[in-house]
Amino acid sequence: MLAKHTHSHQGVKSQERTCGILLHLTSLPGRHGCGDLGAGADRCLDFLARAGQRYWQILPINPTSAHFDNSPYMSCSSMAGNPLLVSPETLTTQGLLNHQDLNPPPFSDFLVEFPQVIAYRRALLERACVAFLAAGGGAELARQSDELDWIEDYALFMALKEKYQEKPWYEWPAALARRDATALAGERKTLGPRLDYFRFEQAMFFRQWRDFRQRLARRGIKLIGDLPIYVSQDSVDVWANQDIFQLDRRSRRPTMVAGVPPDYFSATGQRWGNPLYRWHQGGPEVERALLDWWTRRFAAAFSLVDLIRVDHFRAFAAYWAIPARETTAVRGTWQPGPGEPFFRQLTERLGDLPLIIEDLGLITPDVERLRDGLGLPGMKVLQFAFDGDPDNVYLPHNFRSPDCVVYTGTHDNETTVGWQLNPQVSEAAKHQLRTYVNRQGVEPGQAHENMIHLALASTARLAILPMQDLLGFGNDCRMNTPSTQQGNWRWRCHERYFTPELADSLAQRCRLFGRYPRTIIDPMGLGAKP
Template sequence: MDNKHVNILGLRSSGILLPVFSLPGPFGIGDVGPSARQFIDFLHSSGQSCWQILPVNPTNAIFGNSPYMSYSSFAGNPLFISPELLLEQGLVGKSEATPPVFCEYSVKYAEVAAFKERLLAAAWKNYQHSGLLEDTLGDFTRLNPWVNDHGLFLALKETYKEKPWYKWPPRLRHRHPETLVQASRQHRERIQYHIFVQYLFFMQWQLLRAYAEENGIHIIGDLPIYVAQDSVDVWAHPAIFQLDAQSGEPTHVAGVPPDYFSVTGQRWGNPLYRWDLDDPDGKKLLWDWWEQRLRINFTLADTIRIDHFRGFESYWSVPAEEKTALNGQWEPGPGATFFREMDRRLGGMSIIAEDLGMITPEVEELRQELAYPGMKILLFAFDGNRDNSYLPYNCEKNSVVYTGTHDNDTAVGWCLSPQVPLASKQLAKRFANRVDDHAGFFHRDLIHIALSSAPNLAIIPLQDVLGFGNDCRINTPGTTENNWLWRCASRFLAEDIATWLREMTETFGRLPSPPEEDTPASEHTDL
């Protein structure tokens, strides 16, 4: 199957949700090396068509290691670079690539970062003596001009002891051209080092993506709508964000209004885009930035899940001085015009719209106008309301059904939770034609419901495939502790699990179609 030419969203298929950091391996965190290939092998043997991941941008402790709050929306996470591939390429020695003993069940970010920093420093030192430095990095930089700002941003962060860019000296904060030239000269080697790290990430990722394609596995990426205030994106492109011209700090920030879960709403704090720009030059800057961002993400994945899709129809704007989101207001987003233009520029896009939460008829109309599939979460379905849009018989074909997402409890955790009404658990059981109250196999009941339902694509978190409890949950929204940590040990990706999942996938008509021979290119459907 040549998945470059297959629109997986139009086929009856299934896949597994697993963040890269959750992959098995001896290096304290998942990476794009052999362990990722072994997971692709598991997907292939279990009859799956898709691997859905979370954002792969850099993370750090300041943002709680959340992949949805990065200092760069273009760069790849250096922690995902494979020591084994560096060893194969001769960039490090065996002793340098030998890790300390790491926990196989949880990411210890500080320990992993220290190991990877030593490893990458050694690779950089060896690469500088390889004779390939100028040609290779020069070509990479010409194809990815954003890495110049990225490298300078990180070099200056090091110089100013990780202070946010809006606390730097004024001439750097406001990007005076002469000051930037001087800083680039002063920090030339550190800039080159950070460019080299990005070169390694993207080179290794393309090897992984090629392996996925060879095995008929379609990668589904994830793109957060907003970026962090202390990011190279905002520092390098201040004109496209709602910022104070003097301080560089936001005038209005992102969030969501009060609802059932919070009487004051949620104040996320991300700077908002200037979607209302009237002058053609300003609008071009914003739309060009988005084009470049989308283009890079489509080099990493075949399909992109757009996080907080409703923000493109209208977004909650909170004055920056407000401590809560209570006194915000709705402002119009760019709507269908934006997506039509991006689709034209990129020659087609395969998009999943994250349409969870407070969704208005206008948001639904936008999604339907664009024909993007939305998301249906089974753990939200069983509240006793027959009109609940997440119930299997209410899910339309052009949607993606999930047992749960990275923000939900696991299926077993949900079934065991005293906070979930017994009636909801019993209703879920009835949908799977079960009458017992045993939680041990509830994950398989929910997978049965998902795979048998109407939506073209079904995605199952790996924890639900394996029947793990809430100690393996990825993220609890509204909290900052114990998130983005869980890892799967390799022994759990067992042959009997793959066999069972393949049988279920075949039963409900979701196995990949065999490749067609001698199919003219014109008959393929572009993404």
């Protein structure tokens, strides 16, 4: 029985006006190739506290795969933590590594070089695991298995992936693909040491995450996580829960896959390829299994963060279903999602759900009814506002309610300066932005200041600023370009950019627009005071 999740704050529904930044953890500074939960996170926390920021928004923190360009939105597990975020420095402090072990190659301070970083960090974790088990750490792993009902499936899945040269689970021997109990028991016995390693990775992640959350709390900063609605076909989620997905009974591959229909931007739509859930398709038993799985998923997510942004929320109202044999999204159809009753049942099980919903793209009246019926705050992205239409819903004067979150842009957008300098963006749109803030003579490279001004001045309770926009960086620092397969998710923010001057400037602007905290945040992390 899952305990109801309780929250000591009202999230975006609070009457307080606040501000935060969007910066993924892998983008943090540090000498080990990518950001992690160590000193780089503290550097950012000190900056946020000095700047009077109340929120830090991140992308999904699950394990990533080179097969999907290390996208945080395509993971082998919706429950597990990304081992890349485990701090080698902290492992050294715990006595699991020696200082001599920490000898990183000359990694870039500005981009994550994923293949090299993964190999380097994996070797450190393997070494630390040996020391951990030699010191009697097996008892801690056993306790973790009792506490996390998904960890044994995850460890076995990862060990089998390793054994079968990273082949997808539906290409494993048939007995393993269909999860024959005898076959699984045999593999658990054979792969015992590798199971311990993958359990260890997660033990270190969650140990460091708990400490990270305490450091956030001491500075009065809330963490906004990100929950993708769909999971990867080659994931432990699908392998261990095949009955709740639309799969072929023999091949165990999807019969229908996720995506979005054709629109102004794409004549063929987008075919994402994720398996779809069996909403309204399998009778009461499947509906119950779906609700149980989603309950566990939300409970796991809320154990790690304070608020959750739900990606592609519109699929809970209706989702685009594409026959798996199709190579584009053109021949898809709309199918009904679980709707409001699903969220009411989740609330009965878990209590209040502080969610921010991603209601961008093709939003139809049924999606608006679901959002408004649940009283959930949506997103307002200013980069979408300047199409010449004075009734554009993303223009601040059209915000219907303050219960929303305003962004200059998201991880999927160009940076604001990149947008301003992009010759494919119409001059009319750029001129409209300048006119809207009554600064027609502003240099193109200052567009981010205009957007930040609009976000902070808006009626939205919460304003979120991507770190790249705060710094005025161009598209070479963009996090993701949708529909591209390579070169995304790599940007890193050098330590030298977390300056006191930038923090003080942001704090001053937050004061101007009533977004500075009503309690004093102690930059040294000793605790927030009234």
